[in-house]
Amino acid sequence: MKVPTAFSARLPRLRRARPDGTNGVVAPVRADRRTKNLTKRLRPGDIAVIDHVDIDRVSAEALVECGVSAVLNTATSISGRYPNLGPQLIVEAGIPLVDEVDPAVFSRLEEGERLRLEGGILLRGDTVVARGVEQDEASVEAAMAEARAGLAVQLEAFAANTMEYLKRERALLLEGVGVPDIATSIEGRHVLIVVRGYHYREDIATLRSYIREYRPVIIAVDGGADALLEAGYRPDIIVGDFDSVSDRALTCGAELVVHAYRDGRAPGLQRVTDLGHQAVVFPATGTSEDVAMLLADDAGAALIVAVGTHATLEEFLDKGRAGMASTFLTRLRVGGKLVDAKGVSRLYRSRISPWTLLLLAGACLLTIVVAAYSSPAGQVYMTFLAVRWDAFLYWLTGLLA
Known part of the structure; x- marks a missing residue:
């Protein structure tokens, strides 16, 4: 399974040779068990230490865009459950990927200290800090082949999760029970939902004329708010648990909708309160992008245009969690209104140079x-x-x- 070249073609080859002629990396090390938290602190050239089973493509793209010089993973980057796309993207970018590193490495590191990576060995001077298994394109492709062989099992599990979600959330999906009221007027208007996911930059750029002409209500999902601000747009509504969105985005004037657990717990609400703002709480079992779609549909959107969301079976499995079954069913619910912008940037290119x-x-x-x-x-x-x-x-x- 080849990673699409639209992204990988512009990636730099980051492996460097040391002055003594050996292949290796000497750079500051930054570590975090959550990849999304680490990417906020990474600087170009850093060695990233993570704990991420089955690195998905979105996380891999974030690491590569940060310009890391190496990735050390205390987990297995490809466990074999399904053919996840992230590791292939990393190694094709020329970034050393080391798997199964001793988990104790997190307690042995100081944030930002300069260490040396030689093959699968992380060194502080001549002292070994941690060891792991270095991956390359051949080993990643072999692991992907094994994962593809067991794909049928994952499809069965995905189908079971889908039925379980339908039983739990049938009232929400079928009748809209539990969708909160919002202040932003959506009735009869187009809605643009932006998730910082696959091809979101290309899709936003392609939709500029559409946004200018139709002036849709713009709903950002978590980090999608920062993506919109970078592109020059201000979201009207921000939906999510707010663990991957900046304070700048949360205070940009958009209406805030906190995605809460089904029992009402809303960890993101405290952050909003600390910033001196108020938010609507939406308890739901699914993902934040599901919440955004259900919110737009219940409010009477005439059309929903999705950017960066999950559309293909490969992407559902690449996310690597049972909750993606909710996204599948949500798309069935709003399917009559939903237009996916994914691929538009590849389908259409202006021929006027x-x-x-x-x-x-x-x-x-x-x-x-x-x-x-x-x-x-x-x-x-x-x-x-x-x-x-x-x-x-x-x-x-x-x-x-």
């Missing part, structure tokens, strides 16, 4: 000049312009004299 536009502008200018010389009125106007040009040159010459 800048050089073509310049040539067209030059042709128009030449046409105007020819038309002016061909008519009496145009000749009078051109004579007037020539006189004014001569006067300007005379004035300029006087200044320089």
Whole structure:
């Protein structure tokens, strides 16, 4: 299974040779058991230490975009449960990936200290800090092949999770019971839901003319709010548990909807309160992108356009959690209104190049000049312009004299 080249083609080859001629990395080390938390602190060139079973593609893209020089994983990057895409993306970018590192490494490191990685060994001077199994493209491809062989088991588990979710949330899915009221007016309008997921940058760029013309209500899901601000847009509503969104986004003026557990616990509500804001609480079992879609549908959206959300079976499994069954059913619920922007950037490309536009502008200018010389009125106007040009040159010459 090859990782799509639209992203990987622009990735730098980050492996570097040391001055003594050996292959290795000497860089600051930063560690966190949660990858999404670590990517907020990483700087270009850092060695990232994580604890992430089955690295998914979104997490891998985040690590690569941070410019890390190596990734050390205390877990197994490909466990064999399903063919997750993240490890292949990392190794194809030329970033050393070391698996099954001793979990005690988290207690042995100081944030930001410079250490040396030689193959699968992390060194402080000549002292071994941790060891692991270095992966390469061949080993990752072999692990992916084994994972694909067991895909049928994962499909059965996914189907079972889907039925279980339907039993628990049938009232919400079928009748909209439990969807809270919001202040933002959505009735009869288009809604754009942005998740910081697959191809979100390309899709946002492709939809610029659509956003300008239809002015949809923009709902951001967690980190999607920061993606929108980076693209020059302000979300109208932000939905999520708020563990991967910045304070800048939460205070941008958008209405806030906290995704809570089914029992009412809402960890993200405290953060909103600390910032001096209020939020609507939406208890639901599914994912935050499900909550956003159900919210838009219940509020009467005429059309829902999704950016960065999960659309294919490969993406559902790549997320690697049972909760993705809710996204599958939610899409069935809102399917009549839902348009997925994923792939639009690859399907459509403007065929008008800048050089073509310049040539067209030059042709128009030449046409105007020819038309002016061909008519009496145009000749009078051109004579007037020539006189004014001569006067300007005379004035300029006087200044320089």
